[in-house]
Structure formats: C-alpha cells, structure tokens
Amino acid sequence: MVVVPKTRKEMPVTALSVPTIGSAGKTGFWRDFKPVWVELVSPCTYDCPANNSIPKIFEKVRNGKLDEAAKIFLETNPFPSITGRVCPHLCERHCNRGEYDEIISIRSIERFLGDYVLKKKGERGFHEISAETGKKIAIIGSGPAGLSAAYYLRKIGHNVTIFESEKKLGGVLAYGIPPYRLPKQIVEKEVAALAKMGIKIKTGTAIGKGVTFEVIQKEFDVALLAIGAWKERDIGIPGEEFMMSGLEFLKEVNKGLREPPGMAVAVIGGGNVGIDVARTLKRLGAEPTILYRRTEKEMPAIDEEIQKAKEDGIEFRFLTQPVEASKRNGKIVLKCIKMRLGEPDATGRRRPIPIEGSEFTLEFDAVIKAVGERPDTTWIPRKFLNEKGWIKADPATGFVGENVFAAGDLVSGPATVVEAISAGRKTARSINQYLRGEEIKLEAPLEKPVKIEKINIEYYEPKERVKTFELPPEERTKSLDKEETLGVSLEEVESEADRCFSCGYCRSCRICWIFCPDSSIEIKDDSKPEFDYDYCKGCGICSNECPCGVITMQREEE
Amino acid sequence: MMESIKELSKEEYLLKGHIACAGCGLTISLRLLFKALGNKLVMVVPACCTSVIPGPYPYTSFAVPVQNIIFEATGATASGVVAAFRQRGIKDVPVVGWAGDGGTFDIGIQALSGAAERETNFIYICYDNEAYGNTGIQRSGATPYGAWTTTTPTGKKERKKDMPFIMAAHRIPYIATACPSYPMDFINKIRKAKEIKGTKFIHILAPCPTGWRYDTSKTVEIGRLAVQTGMWALFEIEYGKFKLNSPSDRLIDKAKRKPVKEYLSLQGRFRKLTEDDIEKIQRWVDEDWERYRKLALNQYV
Numbered sequence: 085m086v087v088v089p090k091t092r093k094e095m096p097v098t099a100l101s102v103p104t105i106g107s108a109g110k111t112g113f114w115r116d117f118k119p120v121w122v123e124l125v126s127p128c129t130y131d132c133p134a135n136n137s138i139p140k141i142f143e144k145v146r147n148g149k150l151d152e153a154a155k156i157f158l159e160t161n162p163f164p165s166i167t168g169r170v171c172p173h174l175c176e177r178h179c180n181r182g183e184y185d186e187i188i189s190i191r192s193i194e195r196f197l198g199d200y201v202l203k204k205k206g207e208r209g210f211h212e213i214s215a216e217t218g219k220k221i222a223i224i225g226s227g228p229a230g231l232s233a234a235y236y237l238r239k240i241g242h243n244v245t246i247f248e249s250e251k252k253l254g255g256v257l258a259y260g261i262p263p264y265r266l267p268k269q270i271v272e273k274e275v276a277a278l279a280k281m282g283i284k285i286k287t288g289t290a291i292g293k294g295v296t297f298e299v300i301q302k303e304f305d306v307a308l309l310a311i312g313a314w315k316e317r318d319i320g321i322p323g324e325e326f327m328m329s330g331l332e333f334l335k336e337v338n339k340g341l342r343e344p345p346g347m348a349v350a351v352i353g354g355g356n357v358g359i360d361v362a363r364t365l366k367r368l369g370a371e372p373t374i375l376y377r378r379t380e381k382e383m384p385a386i387d388e389e390i391q392k393a394k395e396d397g398i399e400f401r402f403l404t405q406p407v408e409a410s411k412r413n414g415k416i417v418l419k420c421i422k423m424r425l426g427e428p429d430a431t432g433r434r435r436p437i438p439i440e441g442s443e444f445t446l447e448f449d450a451v452i453k454a455v456g457e458r459p460d461t462t463w464i465p466r467k468f469l470n471e472k473g474w475i476k477a478d479p480a481t482g483f484v485g486e487n488v489f490a491a492g493d494l495v496s497g498p499a500t501v502v503e504a505i506s507a508g509r510k511t512a513r514s515i516n517q518y519l520r521g522e523e524i525k526l527e528a529p530l531e532k533p534v535k536i537e538k539i540n541i542e543y544y545e546p547k548e549r550v551k552t553f554e555l556p557p558e559e560r561t562k563s564l565d566k567e568e569t570l571g572v573s574l575e576e577v578e579s580e581a582d583r584c585f586s587c588g589y590c591r592s593c594r595i596c597w598i599f600c601p602d603s604s605i606e607i608k609d610d611s612k613p614e615f616d617y618d619y620c621k622g623c624g625i626c627s628n629e630c631p632c633g634v635i636t637m638q639r640e641e642e
Numbered sequence: 643m644m645e646s647i648k649e650l651s652k653e654e655y656l657l658k659g660h661i662a663c664a665g666c667g668l669t670i671s672l673r674l675l676f677k678a679l680g681n682k683l684v685m686v687v688p689a690c691c692t693s694v695i696p697g698p699y700p701y702t703s704f705a706v707p708v709q710n711i712i713f714e715a716t717g718a719t720a721s722g723v724v725a726a727f728r729q730r731g732i733k734d735v736p737v738v739g740w741a742g743d744g745g746t747f748d749i750g751i752q753a754l755s756g757a758a759e760r761e762t763n764f765i766y767i768c769y770d771n772e773a774y775g776n777t778g779i780q781r782s783g784a785t786p787y788g789a790w791t792t793t794t795p796t797g798k799k800e801r802k803k804d805m806p807f808i809m810a811a812h813r814i815p816y817i818a819t820a821c822p823s824y825p826m827d828f829i830n831k832i833r834k835a836k837e838i839k840g841t842k843f844i845h846i847l848a849p850c851p852t853g854w855r856y857d858t859s860k861t862v863e864i865g866r867l868a869v870q871t872g873m874w875a876l877f878e879i880e881y882g883k884f885k886l887n888s889p890s891d892r893l894i895d896k897a898k899r900k901p902v903k904e905y906l907s908l909q910g911r912f913r914k915l916t917e918d919d920i921e922k923i924q925r926w927v928d929e930d931w932e933r934y935r936k937l938a939l940n941q942y943v
C-alpha cells in the first residue's frame with residue numbers, strides 16, 4: 085500500500101520515500117527524438133517476384149510454429165514445394181547476411197515447408213474457402229500462373245474451372261522441367277490438393293479447337309488466359325525441318341519417352357530449355373553438345389544450371405552459330421559459323437557478329453533446337469491481340485478487355501515459375517475487384533529494402549549456411565527420375581532461421597526492452613515492443629541495438 | 643543471448659519517470675540487478691548518481707528497500723544491516739551495497755576494505771562511470787588515463803586503479819567484472835554472488851554519455867567496444883581462481899581484440915589524446931592481457 089504524506093505532521097520520523105511511477109514528473113518531454121516501431125521490407129521479400137514474407141516465415145520457424153510458417157507462405161505462393169525446387173531464388177541475391185558471412189539458404193526453408201505443407205494439404209484448416217460467390221471463372225491453361233490464380237480465386241469462394249489441353253495439369257511443371265529437378269509426384273500432389281478445394285478440372289480440352297473462346301467468354305463471368313509460351317521459335321536457316329523442338333522433346337520425355345534420338349546430339353540455344361534438354365539427353369545415355377552463339381556470360385539460363393551441366397560433362401561450343409542443316413547418310417550435318425562479340429544490344433548483352441570465312445561443319449545423329457519460345461495466340465480473338473500477335477494485357481493487373489484477363493508467360497514471355505505464380509495471384513486479385521465492380525487497382529509497391537547498416541550484427545554469431553546435398557555427377561547422370569538435390573532436415577532449417585537477420589521484421593528478442601534505461605518499453609504477450617512516450621527520454625539505445633532494424637528514431641514535432 | 647533474455651521477468655523495480663540522464667548506463671545496470679534478484683533485497687546506496695535519480699523526497703523510483711547513506715560509508719552501513727539481519731534471524735534477503743566509483747575507489751575504500759576483512763556476508767557492487775558523475779564529472783581514482791573531466795581539463799595524467807585485484811588481495815570468495823552490454827553475463831554473476839557466503843565484489847563498467855561525451859544511443863555499443871578492445875575484461879575470481887568469461891575468454895590472442903582506438907575515438911572525453919597516448923593505452927591493455935593470459939593458465943591469483 086502506498087501512503088503519501090500530505091502535511092508535515094504526516095511525515096515519518098525518518099525519511100522514507102514512496103515508490104511512484106513518475107516520481108519526478110513525466111520525463112517524456114525531455115525528448116527530441118522518439119523511437120518508433122516500423123516494419124521495413126527485407127531484401128529477400130523485395131527481390132522475390134512473389135514478395136514472399138520470408139522474415140515472417142523464419143520467425144514462425146524460430147518459434148516452432150511450422151503450420152503458421154507454412155500458411156504465411158501460402159498467402160503469396162501456393163506451391164512452395166515446387167518453387168523450393170526450381171526457383172532461381174532471386175530472394176537470396178541481396179541477402180544482408182551475405183555481407184557478414186554467407187547468405188541465408190532461403191531455398192532450403194522453402195522446400196522444407198513446401199514438402200511439409202504438401203503433407204498437410206487437404207487437412208482441415210489449411211485451405212479455408214470463403215462462402216460461395218456463385219461467380220464462374222474459366223482458367224485456360226494449368227501452368228503455375230493458372231494454378232495459382234485458381235487457388236486464390238477458389239479461396240475467395242468463386243466457382244473455378246480449369247481447361248487444359250494436355251492430359252495432366254501443371255504446364256511446364258508437368259511437361260517441361262525434367263523429373264530429376266522436379267519429381268512429377270510433387271506436381272501431382274499439388275494438383276490433387278487443388279482438386280480437393282473444389283476446383284473443377286477439364287483436361288484434354290484445348291480451347292480454340294473444340295470449344296471456342298467466345299463460348300467460354302459467354303458462359304463464364306471471367307475468362308483467364310494462362311496458356312504459357314509453347315511455340316518453339318525458328319532459327320530462320322535452311323534445313324530446320326531436320327531439327328526437333330526442345331519443348332516437344334521434353335514433353336515426350338515427361339510423358340514417358342526414355343530413348344535418346346541418337347548418340348551425338350546437338351542442342352542449339354543457351355537458355356533453360358537448352359540446358360534441360362542437354363542434361364536430359366545425358367541421362368538417356370546420349371552425348372549432347374550445346375551450341376550457343378555468344379559466350380557463357382551471356383547465357384540466359386540460370387547460372388547454377390549451367391554449372392551443373394558442366395559438371396555433368398556436357399560439351400559447350402560457344403560463339404557458334406548454325407547457318408544450315410542438311411541430312412547425309414542418316415546424319416545431320418550442321419554448317420556453322422564462328423562468332424565474335426560486338427556492342428551490347430537492347431538486352432544489355434553483347435551482340436554476336438559472324439566472323440567472315442570462318443564456316444565449319446559438325447555432324448550429329450540428331451539436332452534439337454531451343455532458341456526461345458513464344459505463345460501460340462492464333463486462336464485468340466484479334467481484338468485482344470496487338471499487331472505482333474501478342475496479348476494486349478496490362479502486365480501489372482492482367483486485365484485484357486471485356487471479361488478477359490491474362491497471366492504468366494503468355495503476358496511476360498518466357499519467365500520463371502515464381503513470376504507466373506505471382507502473376508496468377510495478382511490477376512486473381514484484379515479479377516476479384518472486377519467482379520465486385522470496383523476499379524482494378526494495383527497493390528501498393530514495396531518500399532526500398534533494409535540495408536545492413538540498419539541491422540545490429542553484434543547479436544549474431546558467425547555460422548555456416550546449410551549445405552544442400554547434391555548427388556555427384558557420376559550418380560545423377562545415370563537416372564532421369566532420381567531427384568538430384570536433396571532436402572534438408574528441420575534442424576538445418578532451424579539453423580537458417582536462427583542465422584536470419586530478420587531484416588526489418590521484429591524477432592521478439594527483447595533486446596530493446598532489456599537495454600531501456602527508462603523502463604519505458606513494454607513487451608506484451610510476445611508481440612512487438614510498446615513505447616511509453618510519457619517517460620521515454622528518447623536516448624535511442626533501442627534503435628541502435630535492435631538486431632532487426634525495426635526501431636527508427638523520429639524527430640519530435642515542435 | 644537472445645533466447646535467455648526472453649526468460650527474464652517482466653516485472654520492473656526501477657520505475658519509469660526517474661531523472662537519470664537519457665542513455666544512462668548505470669540505470670540499465672540497476673534494471674539488470676533487479677532482473678537478477680527481484681525485489682527481495684536491501685540496497686545500501688551512498689551519495690552518487692543512484693541516490694539522485696530516484697527523484698525528490700517523498701517519492702522514489704525504486705520499488706525496493708533502499709538505505710540512502712553518506713558518501714563514504716557503504717561498507718560500514720551494509721555491515722550494520724547484515725548484523726541487524728543476523729540478530730533478527732533474516733537469512734534470505736541479500737544485502738547489496740551499490741556505490742559509484744568515487745564512493746568505492748576513493749572515499750569508500752576504507753569502509754569496504756574493513757567490511758571485506760570482517761568477511762561481511764554481502765554483495766558490494768561498484769558501478770563505475772569513471773568519474774564523480776552527479777557532482778558534475780570530476781576525476782576519481784577510476785578515471786582512466788587521458789580522460790577529460792572538469793578537474794582534468796587536459797586529460798588525466800594518472801592511470802586507473804585495478805580495483806578487482808585490490809579486492810582479490812582481501813581474499814574474498816567472489817570477485818567479478820561485468821558490463822550491462824552483456825546482460826546475461828551480468829545477471830548470472832549477480833545470481834552466483836547471491837549463493838556465495840562472505841563478501842562478494844562486483845565491478846561494473848557503466849558507460850555515461852554525459853561524462854564520457856558520446857551520443858546517448860551508444861551506451862551499449864561503447865560498453866561492448868570496451869570489452870571487444872580489451873579495455874574492460876569480463877572475468878571472475880572465485881575463491882582465488884581466475885577465469886575469463888565469454889566473450890573476453892576469446893580475446894587472449896591480441897589479433898582477436900579490436901584496437902583500443904575504436905573505443906577511445908567514439909568518446910569526446912578522449913578527444914585530446916595524441917597518437918602516442920593511444921599507443922601507450924594500447925600497450926597497457928596488452929600488458930594487462932598478458933597478465934590475464936598467465937592468470938587464466940595458472941588459474942590462481
């Protein structure tokens with residue numbers, strides 16, 4: 085009990101003070117700057133095309149809440165089991181931890197949680213679906229863009245039907261990426277989980293062939309085009325009829341083909357398709373050679389894939405441009421010309437220039453070309469296309485016109501799985517706005533990401549990045565179906581979660597609280613710190629010490 | 643460290659609204675003391691910043707029993723409280739003398755020495771802000787070489803006393819150094835002292851933005867640099883046995899210590915140091931560490 089003496093008489097014989105908050109008044113007015121708690125954007129979230137909230141996911145893992153961690157993933161990416169395997173992981177590129185020791189292995193946690201959630205999918209609570217809206221949506225094409233849109237649209241309660249020309253869903257995931265990189269059971273399980281959500285699936289139905297697009301447009305409230313880019317480009321040289329299409333080849337392999345088209349096979353092109361074709365050929369027992377007209381530096385394929393192809397023992401012939409193909413004695417003769425690099429072109433890569441008189445010939449059993457893909461839009465009504473035959477879609481919202489939207493490679497040209505997933509989600513958002521009769525508005529762009537200067541690295545111990553185990557080349561080139569990259573354990577994921585700087589996201593460590601000289605920071609139920617501005621003197625220790633950079637000092641208004 | 647902080651009590655016994663300067667290192671230390679012991683203790687506090695910051699009578703920011711006493715008498719008064727407790731059969735309430743460096747190194751050393759010699763069962767904590775803080779930053783026996791104070795306007799010309807080793811010469815059972823920048827080390831040492839019978843001496847480096855002339859936000863950082871440069875070593879002398887504690891235990895190798903300049907250059911009080919001065923300080927630090935290395939090897943002081 086507190087007795088406060090009011091008169092002289094009430095004073096005790098000896099001096100005795102009474103514990104009182106604010107014994108000398110409110111000290112908050114001393115302050116020139118005040119600490120404010122501001123969540124900032126992490127470089128990983130910023131760089132991820134889907135803007136996955138990676139620091140939040142790591143925080144849940146640190147607290148042992150795997151279900152919640154997985155759910156955060158699903159908010160922006162319904163298929164982490166897939167991106168965990170095939171994504172180029174741009175998120176890791178500017179990871180602040182890289183300036184300290186080694187970047188965080190975000191891919192490990194993505195794959196781990198992806199597989200974790202795949203086991204859980206179909207369980208109650210994971211995919212709550214809002215009340216049925218009765219709105220009918222047709223999604224044409226079941227690649228990552230279509231599937232992602234289907235997931236988000238179904239979650240809001242729309243009546244979603246996917247039309248797919250092939251037998252199986254997945255687009256490139258099912259028919260492009262070879263099984264040693266993405267086991268087909270993974271794709272099948274993801275698709276099965278979508279079916280469980282009540283998404284209707286019509287496979288073997290190519291729109292534009294049997295059913296016209298106009299019918300779809302009429303029968304559904306919205307039609308979303310997500311047909312990808314499956315048309316192999318021509319090189320534009322004589323004798324191209326002797327070459328196979330890389331995409332077609334991969335499709336056949338994914339449907340079960342296990343015979344190479346010959347022993348010595350040329351693969352023309354330096355993109356991801358070319359690399360996949362070559363590495364697949366190697367696994368079928370052939371000896372592929374990649375012909376590319378620029379150098380390794382300009383190759384558009386994912387860097388890691390190029391390295392792996394080299395480890396696999398695949399031969400590369402750089403600065404080599406085929407100019408003519410012909411058939412002789414059952415072999416294909418490729419006439420090539422040597423190239424040199426000139427000035428950078430529109431893509432920023434140095435332009436290849438033929439060296440006059442440098443022609444030479446090479447002989448192969450088969451030649452597969454993979455020099456770029458484009459969408460087949462021939463069946464899409466002309467009013468939705470531009471002069472070049474490309475879809476007229478707003479790349480940010482996916483809106484095309486009337487009740488038509490588009491997403492994925494069809495809009496962007498060949499890109500990545502995560503971009504398709506992100507486009508699917510953003511377009512789903514636009515479709516929802518359209519269905520509610522609202523203006524189609526973009527999500528607010530993210531603020532610039534947190535720099536390492538904002539992080540107090542003193543709170544982290546040097547620790548190695550977890551290693552993902554890869555099958556050695558001798559072993560992996562023996563099998564097309566054996567996955568070459570192995571997953572990591574929960575302990576390893578936890579170690580990465582621990583290493584993560586949690587840039588711009590509070591890790592509830594209470595460092596700010598323990599160091600506050602003014603007892604003016606309160607932590608309520610494990611959540612973010614709360615400042616008592618009546619007493620905080622604004623010293624700034626909390627902001628200086630915060631291991632995640634979430635406390636910013638702001639000048640007080642006069 | 644982040645994990646163990648989460649386990650500390652959220653109860654506060656240093657109430658908000660006290661009048662310590664913004665960024666005060668001693669105040670953080672007080673909060674850590676209460677995190678370690680809770681409110682079941684009696685504090686004996688002589689004239690010093692700690693006796694000023696609770697605010698004017700009849701109010702106080704301390705929600706624990708405190709005896710505010712004269713400047714020189716911490717050891718003697720604490721001995722009296724201990725004797726009274728013994729008479730009354732109170733066994734489980736630790737008596738904590740909490741004094742500044744002036745009250746410890748200078749005017750209070752006699753009372754402390756006597757209490758230690760009498761094997762008085764109490765914890766004596768000296769929070770060292772390396773000057774007479776509350777009277778306006780005058781030099782003390784703890785002020786380091788080269789530091790500006792109002793009474794050493796061109797920098798102090800003498801070195802700081804080695805107080806923990808003066809106490810070691812008293813053969814008391816427990817001596818430790820600490821710094822609020824390492825809160826768990828700090829708390830663990832106080833908790834350990836509580837369990838040991840006899841006189842315990844804990845020496846805390848408490849950075850002071852007002853006296854040391856640095857930005858208020860850097861208190862914890864300065865303390866950390868003191869440790870990382872080896873200017874302040876975290877160690878314990880338990881029944882004569884010397885032991886360096888983390889992270890100081892990893893700094894025996896000179897290459898692992900940051901140059902003292904990193905610590906000195908952040909503080910206005912060292913602004914007038916010459917390169918020669920800095921070199922001299924570096925040499926002294928290295929000599930201290932050579933001594934620590936040998937002590938850690940032989941263990942006994």
Ligand SMILES: Cc1cc2nc3c(=O)[nH]c(=O)nc-3n(C[C@H](O)[C@H](O)[C@H](O)COP(=O)(O)OP(=O)(O)OC[C@H]3O[C@@H](n4cnc5c(N)ncnc54)[C@H](O)[C@@H]3O)c2cc1C
Binds near residue numbers: 224289
């Ligand atoms: C071989 C290969 C390897 C790749 N590797 C990677 C990688 O490792 N990492 C990465 O991030 N990205 C990779 N990519 C790119 C990535 O797969 C694509 O960017 C992504 O799949 C595009 O998704 P989408 O949904 O737009 O189209 P797609 O995945 O192409 O799906 C389109 C779907 O629409 C169907 N369709 C087409 N026309 C019709 C029609 N008229 N009626 C009904 N259905 C139709 C198609 O059959 C297909 O199933 C790779 C691409 C290829 C080709």
Ligand SMILES: Cc1ncc(C[n+]2csc(CCOP(=O)(O)OP(=O)(O)O)c2C)c(N)n1
Binds near residue numbers: 690712744745776777
């Ligand atoms: C006998 C005596 N001399 C001088 C003083 C004035 N005085 C009060 S506190 C103090 C200095 C205290 O310095 P220190 O012990 O280092 O504590 P700090 O103020 O730095 O916390 C002085 C000189 C006094 N109270 N009694």
Ligand SMILES: [Mg+2]
Binds near residue numbers: 744771772773
């Ligand atoms: Mg002092």
